[in-house]
Amino acid sequence: MREIVLVNCAYDRSDDSVFTSPRTCERITGGRLARDRGTIYPHVDGVSTEHSCQAVCLRVLRAERRKSVSGETVLITGASRGIGRCLALEFAKHGASTIILWGRDEEKLSSVKKEVEESGKARCHFYRCDVGDREQVYRTIQKVQEDVGAITILVNNAGVVHGGALLETKDDNIEDTFRVNTLSHFWTTKSVLPSMLANGRGHVVGIASTLGLFPLPGVSDYVASKFSVVGFYESLAAELREQGHRDVSVTCMCPGHTTTDMFKDLTTQPFSLTPQQVAEQTIEAVKTNQRRVILPRVMHLTWILNSWLPGSWMRNVLYVTGAMKDMENFCAKR
Numbered sequence: 001m002r003e004i005v006l007v008n009c010a011y012d013r014s015d016d017s018v019f020t021s022p023r024t025c026e027r028i029t030g031g032r033l034a035r036d037r038g039t040i041y042p043h044v045d046g047v048s049t050e051h052s053c054q055a056v057c058l059r060v061l062r063a064e065r066r067k068s069v070s071g072e073t074v075l076i077t078g079a080s081r082g083i084g085r086c087l088a089l090e091f092a093k094h095g096a097s098t099i100i101l102w103g104r105d106e107e108k109l110s111s112v113k114k115e116v117e118e119s120g121k122a123r124c125h126f127y128r129c130d131v132g133d134r135e136q137v138y139r140t141i142q143k144v145q146e147d148v149g150a151i152t153i154l155v156n157n158a159g160v161v162h163g164g165a166l167l168e169t170k171d172d173n174i175e176d177t178f179r180v181n182t183l184s185h186f187w188t189t190k191s192v193l194p195s196m197l198a199n200g201r202g203h204v205v206g207i208a209s210t211l212g213l214f215p216l217p218g219v220s221d222y223v224a225s226k227f228s229v230v231g232f233y234e235s236l237a238a239e240l241r242e243q244g245h246r247d248v249s250v251t252c253m254c255p256g257h258t259t260t261d262m263f264k265d266l267t268t269q270p271f272s273l274t275p276q277q278v279a280e281q282t283i284e285a286v287k288t289n290q291r292r293v294i295l296p297r298v299m300h301l302t303w304i305l306n307s308w309l310p311g312s313w314m315r316n317v318l319y320v321t322g323a324m325k326d327m328e329n330f331c332a333k334r
């Protein structure tokens with residue numbers, strides 16, 4: 001691990017990154033750190049200020065912190081299709097030794113297992129598990145640990161959307177949304193965390209959504225479930241840090257609209273992502289220990305403006321871009 005002293009930096013509290021100033025870093029530190037000018041260091045430890053620092057030295061442990069996923073045992077929920085399937089293939093491509101797929105459709109899981117095994121050297125197993133059922137999650141995790149051993153990377157990806165205006169949404173659907181999109185993250189994480197802490201090695205990843213940061217109309221249960229899950233990862237990251245467990249990391253991914261089955265009726269979205277892009281960025285986030293990732297990056301702006309500007313701003317943008325019409329169609333089909 002390399003230790004660098006950075007001078008004249010800005011610290012971004014949202015993702016723990018430090019930006020070095022392009023001009024003054026060189027002047028103050030001399031030639032030694034010239035190559036660090038204008039660099040962004042993600043996920044920096046040991047920063048005690050939240051503001052721009054003028055000529056303040058920060059001790060930064062970095063670069064060699066970048067980890068590899070090679071040899072890891074990765075459990076992915078909701079891996080039968082969409083983002084989960086791409087995550088399985090991508091982890092295999094990046095050298096994970098064992099991939100464990102969870103879902104409810106055994107036929108589809110079996111076909112993803114085949115794809116993973118054909119794509120490289122990873123071993124792959126699949127288990128039928130409804131993540132919305134707490135007892136099933138506990139039973140299945142135990143079976144996985146007996147069959148395969150300790151899970152070192154957990155990706156909570158499974159999700160559902162029912163959608164529709166609140167008064168037209170069935171109570172059962174609201175409960176299902178919370179069971180799958182939110183509560184399941186508690187059950188799976190509680191099950192794998194003890195072995196991660198005991199082994200001093202692990203990473204818990206949650207696939208949340210930009211809808212966990214700002215709302216859209218017509219999907220209030222989905223939005224609320226994602227806001228909750230973003231809160232879960234924020235709090236868990238803080239808790240592990242406070243307890244001194246620096247070898248177990250937490251990442252919360254917040255992708256915007258992605259071209260899978262889930263929101264396939266949102267047809268005219270600008271800035272849509274492919275599931276492959278989300279999978280690639282997730283692996284990059286794991287390797288660089290990022291706590292929260294918002295995709296595409298332009299959505300940072302939406303999130304900030306939504307907090308600062310009146311609600312009518314967002315409404316107008318959604319009308320002008322056609323996103324509101326799309327949401328209406330989406331709801332009408334539910």
Ligand SMILES: NC(=O)C1=CN([C@@H]2O[C@H](COP(=O)(O)OP(=O)(O)OC[C@H]3O[C@@H](n4cnc5c(N)ncnc54)[C@H](OP(=O)(O)O)[C@@H]3O)[C@@H](O)[C@H]2O)C=CC1
Binds near residue numbers: 077132209
């Ligand atoms: N699509 C989008 O625009 C975005 C999606 N996301 C999030 O990404 C994640 C993946 O979504 P995406 O790939 O698009 O969706 P898909 O609908 O394509 O896939 C959802 C996956 O979740 C699984 N799943 C659903 N319910 C359960 C359950 N009760 N138990 C176990 N598995 C279950 C499905 O498996 P099964 O075969 O069992 O149904 C499927 O594998 C979700 O959490 C979603 O909220 C985030 C941002 C944008």
Ligand SMILES: CC1=C(/C=C/C(C)=C/C=C/C(C)=C/C=O)C(C)(C)CCC1
Binds near residue numbers: 208271318
């Ligand atoms: C807010 C906003 C937009 C729409 C975002 C949408 C429609 C996001 C959908 C996200 C989904 C479906 C997430 C699922 O989890 C635009 C038009 C890009 C312009 C900038 C402001």
